[in-house]
Amino acid sequence: MPRGIPNPAAMYGISPRAWGFEVSIVRNGTRYYKQFGRASYGSEEQALLQAQDWRDGVVRSVPPVLRRTRAEKLRVNNTTGVSGVFCQVASSGKIRAWVAKTYIGQDEILRTDFPVDAMGHAAQALAIEERARQLERMAGLSRLHPAEEAIRTAPAACPAEPRSPKRSKSEIRRCTNSSGVSGVHFKSPNVGHPGYWLAITYTAGKGSVSKAFSIKEHGPDTAKRLAIAERERQLERKLNATDVSTLSPRQEVRQQHATTSEARQDL
DNA sequence: CATCAACAGAAGCTCGGGTT
DNA sequence: AACCCGAGCTTCTGTTGATG
Numbered sequence: 143m144p145r146g147i148p149n150p151a152a153m154y155g156i157s158p159r160a161w162g163f164e165v166s167i168v169r170n171g172t173r174y175y176k177q178f179g180r181a182s183y184g185s186e187e188q189a190l191l192q193a194q195d196w197r198d199g200v201v202r203s204v205p206p207v208l209r210r211t212r213a214e215k216l217r218v219n220n221t222t223g224v225s226g227v228f229c230q231v232a233s234s235g236k237i238r239a240w241v242a243k244t245y246i247g248q249d250e251i252l253r254t255d256f257p258v259d260a261m262g263h264a265a266q267a268l269a270i271e272e273r274a275r276q277l278e279r280m281a282g283l284s285r286l287h288p289a290e291e292a293i294r295t296a297p298a299a300c301p302a303e304p305r306s307p308k309r310s311k312s313e314i315r316r317c318t319n320s321s322g323v324s325g326v327h328f329k330s331p332n333v334g335h336p337g338y339w340l341a342i343t344y345t346a347g348k349g350s351v352s353k354a355f356s357i358k359e360h361g362p363d364t365a366k367r368l369a370i371a372e373r374e375r376q377l378e379r380k381l382n383a384t385d386v387s388t389l390s391p392r393q394e395v396r397q398q399h400a401t402t403s404e405a406r407q408d409l
Numbered sequence: 410c411a412t413c414a415a416c417a418g419a420a421g422c423t424c425g426g427g428t429t
Numbered sequence: 430a431a432c433c434c435g436a437g438c439t440t441c442t443g444t445t446g447a448t449g
Contacts, residue, residue, distance in 0.1 A: 154414085155414070156415095157414090157415060157416065157417095161437075161438060161439085162438090164416095166414075166415075166416090167414080168412070168413055169412095169413090175440090175441080176440095177438090177439060177440075177441095179437095179438060179439070206413095209449095212411090212412090212449085287413085353430090354430075
């Protein structure tokens with residue numbers, strides 16, 4: 143999708159990525175973003191559904207600013223101190239008129255001139271008053287994406303399709319995984335060796351723990367089963383040890399980020 | 410000119426698999 | 430069992446072009 147052209151409604155704020163989908167929506171200078179990987183949610187469909195759910199939550203909980211609020215905000219190039227009011231200067235440098243101008247819509251732009259010749263010093267005050275009247279006619283919220291309003295005003299319906307919970311990184315099975323279970327692989331040190339199944343789990347800052355189950359001792363099926371069970375125990379120990387008090391500053395920031403994201407989702 | 414959607418990619422974490 | 434490297438995945442920030 144070329145830049146500047148809005149996505150179709152279903153994909154509002156959502157960009158497809160090689161690994162899944164990314165949601166990115168900006169409200170009043172704050173960017174709300176979250177990524178939904180295929181691997182984390184089980185399938186492309188689940189990743190998209192959950193991306194849409196999260197986006198809808200953001201759109202509902204953070205509405206655009208009022209059009210009037212936006213119109214009243216002073217731009218850096220404003221020279222009069224009142225938004226929508228400016229003076230028209232003649233080529234001689236003399237102020238010709240004070241003007242009140244308000245953009246109501248594409249086919250309705252309000253504009254009233256107050257010539258200084260006819261009205262004298264009152265022209266400026268009259269223009270400011272006129273601008274206030276013009277703003278009275280400006281209603282509603284800022285228009286953003288064509289789909290924004292429909293999403294915001296639609297009731298948050300119960301999803302027809304069930305949502306699968308997000309998996310932790312440790313639970314994600316890479317496309318290169320050969321065993322079918324993340325963190326469990328078959329090892330064969332050399333040609334003559336019958337090999338063994340290895341359960342291995344990495345923990346940031348602590349390195350990895352691993353345990354091997356020899357084919358010679360347990361047989362291929364039992365060794366694999368034991369490795370899978372060991373991997374589950376390793377994950378359990380890892381999750382139990384991941385207490386907030388033990389997190390590194392960076393991890394803590396991430397944890398807080400995730401929490402605020404979820405809180406937003408609950409709004 | 411500010412704000413937004415859409416896009417792009419760097420950086421860091423984690424895992425798989427080979428090797429010792 | 431441990432180490433190492435390359436690659437997958439996530440997080441986060443920067444850029445571009447449209448719009449009002």
